[in-house]
Amino acid sequence: MCPPADQTNGVTKDEMVPIDNSNTPHIPPPTNETNGKSEPPPVKSHKGVYGRASDFLSNTSNWKIIESTLREGEQFANAFFTLEKKIEIAKMLDEFGVEYIELTSPAASPESRAHCEAICKLGLKRTKILTHIRCHMDDARLAVETGVDGVDVVIGTSSFLREHSHGKDMTWITKTAIEVIEFVKSKGIEIRFSSEDSFRSELVDLLSIYRTVDKIGVNRVGVADTVGCADPRQVYDLVRTLRGVVSCDIETHFHNDTGCAIANAYAALEAGATHVDTSVLGIGERNGITPLGGLIARMMVADPEYVKSKYNLSMLREIENCVAEAVEISVPFNNYITGFCAFTHKAGIHAKAILANPSTYEILNPADFGMTRYVSIGHRLTGWNAVRSRVDQLNLNLTDDQVKDATAKIKELADVRTQSMEDVDMILRIYHTGIHSGELKVGQSAVLDKLLDKHMPSRETSPSRANGANGTPAKRPRVEETA
Amino acid sequence: MCPPADQTNGVTKDEMVPIDNSNTPHIPPPTNETNGKSEPPPVKSHKGVYGRASDFLSNTSNWKIIESTLREGEQFANAFFTLEKKIEIAKMLDEFGVEYIELTSPAASPESRAHCEAICKLGLKRTKILTHIRCHMDDARLAVETGVDGVDVVIGTSSFLREHSHGKDMTWITKTAIEVIEFVKSKGIEIRFSSEDSFRSELVDLLSIYRTVDKIGVNRVGVADTVGCADPRQVYDLVRTLRGVVSCDIETHFHNDTGCAIANAYAALEAGATHVDTSVLGIGERNGITPLGGLIARMMVADPEYVKSKYNLSMLREIENCVAEAVEISVPFNNYITGFCAFTHKAGIHAKAILANPSTYEILNPADFGMTRYVSIGHRLTGWNAVRSRVDQLNLNLTDDQVKDATAKIKELADVRTQSMEDVDMILRIYHTGIHSGELKVGQSAVLDKLLDKHMPSRETSPSRANGANGTPAKRPRVEETA
Numbered sequence: 017m018c019p020p021a022d023q024t025n026g027v028t029k030d031e032m033v034p035i036d037n038s039n040t041p042h043i044p045p046p047t048n049e050t051n052g053k054s055e056p057p058p059v060k061s062h063k064g065v066y067g068r069a070s071d072f073l074s075n076t077s078n079w080k081i082i083e084s085t086l087r088e089g090e091q092f093a094n095a096f097f098t099l100e101k102k103i104e105i106a107k108m109l110d111e112f113g114v115e116y117i118e119l120t121s122p123a124a125s126p127e128s129r130a131h132c133e134a135i136c137k138l139g140l141k142r143t144k145i146l147t148h149i150r151c152h153m154d155d156a157r158l159a160v161e162t163g164v165d166g167v168d169v170v171i172g173t174s175s176f177l178r179e180h181s182h183g184k185d186m187t188w189i190t191k192t193a194i195e196v197i198e199f200v201k202s203k204g205i206e207i208r209f210s211s212e213d214s215f216r217s218e219l220v221d222l223l224s225i226y227r228t229v230d231k232i233g234v235n236r237v238g239v240a241d242t243v244g245c246a247d248p249r250q251v252y253d254l255v256r257t258l259r260g261v262v263s264c265d266i267e268t269h270f271h272n273d274t275g276c277a278i279a280n281a282y283a284a285l286e287a288g289a290t291h292v293d294t295s296v297l298g299i300g301e302r303n304g305i306t307p308l309g310g311l312i313a314r315m316m317v318a319d320p321e322y323v324k325s326k327y328n329l330s331m332l333r334e335i336e337n338c339v340a341e342a343v344e345i346s347v348p349f350n351n352y353i354t355g356f357c358a359f360t361h362k363a364g365i366h367a368k369a370i371l372a373n374p375s376t377y378e379i380l381n382p383a384d385f386g387m388t389r390y391v392s393i394g395h396r397l398t399g400w401n402a403v404r405s406r407v408d409q410l411n412l413n414l415t416d417d418q419v420k421d422a423t424a425k426i427k428e429l430a431d432v433r434t435q436s437m438e439d440v441d442m443i444l445r446i447y448h449t450g451i452h453s454g455e456l457k458v459g460q461s462a463v464l465d466k467l468l469d470k471h472m473p474s475r476e477t478s479p480s481r482a483n484g485a486n487g488t489p490a491k492r493p494r495v496e497e498t499a
Numbered sequence: 500m501c502p503p504a505d506q507t508n509g510v511t512k513d514e515m516v517p518i519d520n521s522n523t524p525h526i527p528p529p530t531n532e533t534n535g536k537s538e539p540p541p542v543k544s545h546k547g548v549y550g551r552a553s554d555f556l557s558n559t560s561n562w563k564i565i566e567s568t569l570r571e572g573e574q575f576a577n578a579f580f581t582l583e584k585k586i587e588i589a590k591m592l593d594e595f596g597v598e599y600i601e602l603t604s605p606a607a608s609p610e611s612r613a614h615c616e617a618i619c620k621l622g623l624k625r626t627k628i629l630t631h632i633r634c635h636m637d638d639a640r641l642a643v644e645t646g647v648d649g650v651d652v653v654i655g656t657s658s659f660l661r662e663h664s665h666g667k668d669m670t671w672i673t674k675t676a677i678e679v680i681e682f683v684k685s686k687g688i689e690i691r692f693s694s695e696d697s698f699r700s701e702l703v704d705l706l707s708i709y710r711t712v713d714k715i716g717v718n719r720v721g722v723a724d725t726v727g728c729a730d731p732r733q734v735y736d737l738v739r740t741l742r743g744v745v746s747c748d749i750e751t752h753f754h755n756d757t758g759c760a761i762a763n764a765y766a767a768l769e770a771g772a773t774h775v776d777t778s779v780l781g782i783g784e785r786n787g788i789t790p791l792g793g794l795i796a797r798m799m800v801a802d803p804e805y806v807k808s809k810y811n812l813s814m815l816r817e818i819e820n821c822v823a824e825a826v827e828i829s830v831p832f833n834n835y836i837t838g839f840c841a842f843t844h845k846a847g848i849h850a851k852a853i854l855a856n857p858s859t860y861e862i863l864n865p866a867d868f869g870m871t872r873y874v875s876i877g878h879r880l881t882g883w884n885a886v887r888s889r890v891d892q893l894n895l896n897l898t899d900d901q902v903k904d905a906t907a908k909i910k911e912l913a914d915v916r917t918q919s920m921e922d923v924d925m926i927l928r929i930y931h932t933g934i935h936s937g938e939l940k941v942g943q944s945a946v947l948d949k950l951l952d953k954h955m956p957s958r959e960t961s962p963s964r965a966n967g968a969n970g971t972p973a974k975r976p977r978v979e980e981t982a
Binding site for chain 1: 611787
């Protein structure tokens, strides 16, 4: 079993303030360009300011996920999924709401075949099951007997792969593709035909075979950036061209070697693609493909209502933790949505604005994913507005001038070393007591130092005490990322 | 000090074959569209197949890095840089070859000011030093006294920030900007003026103020996606429009909340931008900005010769390890270029093609970064070509039929649990001895089992022994990511 979803993902919240903005939700911008729509969701609101004219071919509000953790993800260096783990992941993805899951070819090994058959018998509530095979009749015959809802066929069409992988020409590819497609169709299940390494294939060859398979009735054609070389403008151009050639759905698959896997998926949907391949945390060959969570983050900007209506977003963290544990990796510190700092604000001016309206420095609302916003406070870049928020949370009675005065002391101490939340709270309580007992007045820094020395005798204030012999701070915020 | 660059980044190479393709370098594709250029570098070769017409405004072969680990990176939740660490990072970035580093505003705290002054006195060989300030005369006066080569000025121009952050209108912003810019220019150092949250700002307001500051002679204007909402087509449109309005350089800054930070930087350069802000591993507010290594990966596709001529690429891993250690994070498993599996190939068909020509499944050449390619072998998706490669490395004398036969046994065993490299080597040696002693013939699976039982008595073969009680494999490849 997977560990329970851990809200904090292991990060120590030492010097952070959880901010409750429940009374100040994302507010639409005060612009006259929102066209009077009734209460647009805040993450959409920028579209009115700097969007594009509507495009009837764009599918950014109408698209499906083909979740390939159990196929592409099994090609990740560390992956070894037992049947039990595959079943657990398949059930979670079904509950999350992905439209398809894709499984390793039953031709890969007897165990792969047995796993495929077992998952087909689960009776998933919503998710259809695909398997991914080479364009070969032997593989196709095996695949249709497993009980899958559809078969994803792939063959390399680039000159690279035609020369160095299967060694076949386009005539052979076309002939074999037709045979495999007609066989799978005769079994009454879905069929997709994809090229491999599409962005290094001859455009005319590509379009020609796509047109052929579209005419014989495939459900989808697939475009794949197998090596991760494509950029969003190339993707847009190819998919938009293809959209004019075929009438079937268009599936897309992007590797992330050069950092464009999410942006390319988005560009493909803008150009008229209908399906995006993902894997949990993006695991796959090399550094992987479009991550499920990253795609969700991007699509939330395009149409949050569509995404929220289709997917059980609060499960994202649990699914990621489950897969990370299975393949023995840590969730990256900078992971989309669920990374430990995805909703942590630190700079003083950011903190100030976030407190006034979260939309100022957030395009995603953490509450949509069952996450929480944090404002970091005990560091040298802090600002008095963030401290004001903490003072209010502690129910301390201080004026703005007093808060600014206390903030100056926090910054002074934090310049030597980062202050924990516990330290900051203690400083604020001592400051508060000093003010209300009459011992302390605004601006009396030396008096405050004495009060702190008296009530926090163990605190480290001098550089020589705070820093280790090698110049590194003796105490720093710790991140213990969980798998 | 930072730990020495670790080639393996902690991954156990148990079931992987390091592949020496030194005799089969990336080969240009056999296409007639390479226009007869003399020996194009392989990573460029796809451009001839599916590229775009040349564009005289594109700067993908002529751009500069503004490295902001010591400014944006200091706003990362975990960051607390001592002066010693800042100096170490600054020197490494100078040696790597970035054109600029950007430092936290001296107005942020007395320590920030002292750090800025100390770094300016280092006498970096190549890298210019900038500091990043609010659009305010007080900050500007402090900045010009630190010894920096230039000042980056920023102010929020979106309706969100004008309402909830500084509360000023465009007239005030313009007036203040002019005052600050003319003051900094009078000191004879570089000046950049940037809007904040540019993609949620009014286009006409934006262009108006950019035109104004361009006319009074700023070195650069800056476009910033402060909340990470922009997509590459929006970026292309805005930067291309701006390119027609100003004659100065255009700097760009992209947050990564929705996964487009690298693609957006690339789109900006295509549209005519000249400078890209980065940080090491992308650290910054929330989940950060365009990562230095990720940008390098992307630009290597556009023009590898330009990138290799400007930057000391083999230092990338060392710099990332240094910063990761300083802020106490692990390098993400899927990090660009230096992630432990960035050049690991697993599926059988991938392994086969990689052995014939690395360009088939790689757009980046690991050797350019001092990295090594691996082909994973002891798993259920393995193929006989990868095993052939290992047989040859072990100097074993086996025919292709024999290798295929041995591969079938490896797959059979790997279906139960992943086999370590040690296991695979032992199986191959036993197979080899059996064949040459006459004890074993191709196809005699049961005989081979007996030989394995005899010579590898401790091996785990049955599912009940291999798997723990909870269904997870008893032995799996381990990843111990180093900081």
